[in-house]
Amino acid sequence: MGFNFPSLAPIGLLIASNLFMTFAWYWHLKFHSLALWMVVLISWGVAFFEYWLAIPANRIGSAMYSAAELKTIQEVISLSVFALFAVTYLGEKLTWNHAAGFGFIGLGAFFIFKGPFR
Template structure:
């Protein structure tokens, strides 16, 4: 089983894009002394790079995934990246409530990829 570029490249690009986007949206929570206008401009600059990864991810991914599947992949990655960011950067603790909520989201992703129920 080799590396399948059309299947895996979009996932890698979405992971990278979500790293940028999560940082763009939440980095400033540790820096309340920075003016809001500056935070918005800095975050906008960081998000610029997210678009350079997300758009190609979706374009390439549309060759092998439906739009619903791509969005589901993106949401699962987004929550996974955010959970790591919250723990490692913001110093937050994940609780059982988080695990249960993420589990339900994972269950939803399962049904998206399972296809129409018969």
């Protein structure tokens, strides 16, 4: 069983890009004293690197996945990265309603990858 670059590379790149984007969108919630314009510029600078990962992920991934599948992979990764970030960086607690919501999103991802049903 060898490494399947077209199917695994986009997933790795999307994980890395989501780490950058989650940080770009939410890091500032611990720094309310910073001016909004400064937060936007810093976040924009961080997000620049996210694009350098997300665009190749989608370009490479399009050889193996449909656009809907790529977006679904990205959303599942995004929620997973965010959940980890919210707990570790922001100190938030995940509750059963979060688990239920994430579960329904996972069910939606299942239907994207297993459809169309006949």
